[in-house]
Amino acid sequence: MTLLHWSTTDLTLTFALDDGGPVRLTAVREKSQPSAAGPEPSQPLVEVSAIGYGRSPSSNRHVETALGQQLRYVSHEESESLLRIVQEEPRSGLRVVSVFEARAGVRAWSEASISGTGTLQLTFLSSLVVGLASIDADLYSAENTWMAENRWSAHPLRSGALAQIVRDPHHHVARSRHAVTNTGSWSTGERSPIGVLVERSTPYAIGWQIEHNGPWHYELGESLRGGYLLLSGPTDQEHQWSFELSAGKPFTTVPVSLVAGTDRDSVFAALTRQRRAIRQRRPIDDRMPVVFNDYMNTLLGDPTTEKLLPLIDAAATVGADYFCIDAGWYAEGDWWNTVGAWQPSTTRFPNGLAEVIDRIHSHGMVPGLWLEPEVIGVRSPMAAELPDDAFLTRRGLRVEESGRYLLDLRNQAARAHLDETVDRLVRDFGVGFFKFDNNTMTGPGTDNGGTSVGHGLLEHQRALLDWLDDLQTRHPELLIENCASGAMRMDYAMMSRLHLQSTSDQEHPLLYATIAAAAPAAVLPEQAGHWAYPISGSTREEFTFALVNGVLGRLYLSGHLNRMTPPELDLVRSALSAHRAVLDDLDSLVPSWPLGLPTWTDEWVALCLNGPGACYLTVWHRAPGPSTITFAFPRSKIEPHFPTDLDGWTYTWTGDSLTISVDTPEPSARVLRLT
Template identity: 75%
Template sequence: MNLVWRTPELTLTFALDDGPVRLTTGTEPGSQPLVEVSALGYGRSPGTNRHVDTILGRRLRYVTHEDAGSTLRIVQEDADTGLRVTSVFEAGAGVRAWSEASLTRPGELVLDFLSSLVIGLDSVDADLYSAANDWMAENRWSVQPLRAGGVPQIVRDPHYPVSKSRHAVTSTGSWSTGERLPVGVLVGTSYALGWQIEHNGPWHYELGENRRGGYLLLSGPTSQEHQWTVRLTADEPFATVPVSLVTGTDRDSVFAALTRQRRAVRKRRPVDDRMPVIFNDYMNTLMGDPTTEKLLPLIDAAAEVGADYFCIDAGWYAERDWWSTVGAWQPSTTRFPGGLGEVIDRIHQRGMVPGLWLEPEVIGVDAPIARELPDDAFLTRQGIRVAEHGRYLLDLRSPLARQHLDDTVDRLVADFGIGFFKFDNNTMTGPGTDKGGTSLGHGLLEHQRALLDWLDACRRGIRNC
């Protein structure tokens, strides 16, 4: 039995019988399960570094599905453990997908991997387009045959094992684009598809070969790559990070579909329709050293050329070298003899909206507020604050950390009429936090999700944000 689900730009066919649910790029359903999931006590067979061939993934069976037009939910269960996994699909220019896991009965299962989406491939004889990334060398796209990477040509014979290798791309820590972009495009002789992993923290994707073709697997944090596990119970479900999948006829049509998908999933605000011009004083200008004397002529010049917003970047809060003392976000008195308000007033007078730079997630190790806030407000490992590059990192799961940021934003808006914030992040978290008894990777996942929740709350609470 097959389930065919159509979106405006995509048709997905799922095989629902003869084992776990499968999704493939070809006309035949293939053998690759839609969901790969492993837990302590339930690993892989055969054992490899790959995240496929999971015992639990192979044991899942179709239960039901719900087609709400623009959303599809496919439910599978493993009768022995009570594991239930729901694969969720949202229609866009392509499809957005994630997995939701829970238990149907008392007990617990410690997951160490759960895929967001796995799709079977007709063949791995294809070209992979991917991008390396760095601060000063962004978006370095390249193309290589998948066979030239981690997917060697091995004889497909029942008497020989299938390939145990993979082409894996992974990002660790809190910089989701620190070294690689969470985006890829694969073009074969019979298909062309693209994907993106939509997470502000760790992620992983891999491609590999099996006896019936190959697979593409997309996920958030994993145990093997990111020290991630989570305890699953009937009352404590878990949802993976979302991913997007698009298809096309060739490379360019896939990239075009990815662009349409990003526009479809993005939350638009009224200000986006105006497309305002924003001048920021950092790059190749003040470079983190603002003063009243330097800013006033810049403000006038920006207004003359038609800027709508003027953002004062780093340094506005510092009396001296500021890297390890940030966190209180109070205006400097030495940089602005007439007060920061004098500069902000000039921005208003010239008909522009004033903005300020903030790095909300950090507190400098030498900042007085670092001693005022308790350890619970910070990311910790084994009870010790995580310190990187002269900064502690706030844990946005903590009500105290969140209150500190709420108070900061509210004060700056009330005191100066700030209408724009440029949020930065110059410090990496490492693998995460084990505070509260979580795994390091799951602590980081919870923090990153709490950070997004705080940003959403800022948008709801501040007009036009």
């Protein structure tokens, strides 16, 4: 057996190049971490299934595949930035190249091809499989749903699916798995494609994310020696995906990222650095404007000239940089099932949308518009103008969901329609910002073009990414927000390309607190668009709480500013000033959670964004009445960052313990700066 050690800036990966077996990835460790004691994991680097080539023993797991066991090392090429390991299965002619790209962590994927004239009906191909020395570990993972995103929890693997089975004298190994799967076009519709595994007996942790804007799957299980972590995109078993591999038709899996550390927060910090490293950042992304959006707790999809003009004036007076008109600007009444033509409403804007856009420009703000590009309402004129091939279809029939048809962006007519729409709005109105929403799921996918349903969806989702890349090349000054009923598609296929991510549609500030606090586990702080929607006439603490939610991210301003009193507007200006101070360092800060990742009902919630000279700490107390909480922090100087007064909150140091006492009769929140 030959060992291959390949290092990046932060990590060392160890591969076993067995003469008589498949290549194995046996260790992923920080450079400073010692190698683990004990036997090396036995898990192959690649798992692959095809019709006629199953698994042995039979199970629902995607390991112990016949083809994966028969792959043999052929060669490898390595440099400081890239490693390619080639394996072949001689009987079928299958060739798999495992690619590793050095970033802050490691990015990996698999490339499959076949020699000769035969074909192989792939039903599964892993992006990456890692051998684990131990599964005596806690898994951090997140549940997602509309208005309740980023609900993280930790579970011991041994307490669930991976029960300990006594091996002596029969030497049985469990065939169970801990599987996490997401289906359809909402990549985070139910679960996050991110996980962190923290060993219980040693200071070791590993983290990952699957970078795909559609279906994905990961699983953890036990093997003969240790365990395994398997990461993939769509599968036949979970997503109705298959692909005919032939000499002229190779296949590449979705990419995944991998990092390592010593504990939970060090791994999330490493994931933060990895996201920054893979982000395709453009010069315009350095701008990081404060955006006012008229939707949340304000116009709620009912914009008109009469309602917008005073809001635009008020947004300018508090210092907003961009003003985005949200849903409804194109609708002559109900906008849900008529979307698709994207022409301004004549009833909402009697003198034309240009009157409203000109008012935005007159204040030196950049105009933005809401757009849901991937759908056509069944009552839209575009539903009849576009051919059936422009839509996702199954068995020749258009897929219809909730009164909408779904564009297939593999189709040139569909892309031409969207190109014309965006180009026209940028040209005619000087639009510099789009909020791209996606409120309708595709289901399993499309068989248009003779593909499997799952592969049709994979091709469509990749075509969407290609369209976004082309769009931003044509319009380099354009900023795009990613939204899908809040954060139902918050993945790093999308966010490696787009500027801003809506973290939720949640309308209640108390509930938004846990979403805002947990968001940096899944998305970069400088991309996390948190609604700050203060309500005029609410108490000072309620008003402040709503603003605090946005300060340690990208404060996404809303609310009836035109109805607010001068003291309320001063508080909004103070929040924007505090937020801009954080923006100066935001793209270099990394998150930590001194009270642990928040749960949905926690009384106290806390988030730290840490830099070399300071820590920004947001603390939310979500219950009424007096209470006290203690943090373990190195003794520091505390400055109130927002609001700038200390009313109702006191801070006491005892050694390296910080005690915060709250004496407000209602829930309250503060942003502090520790130096």
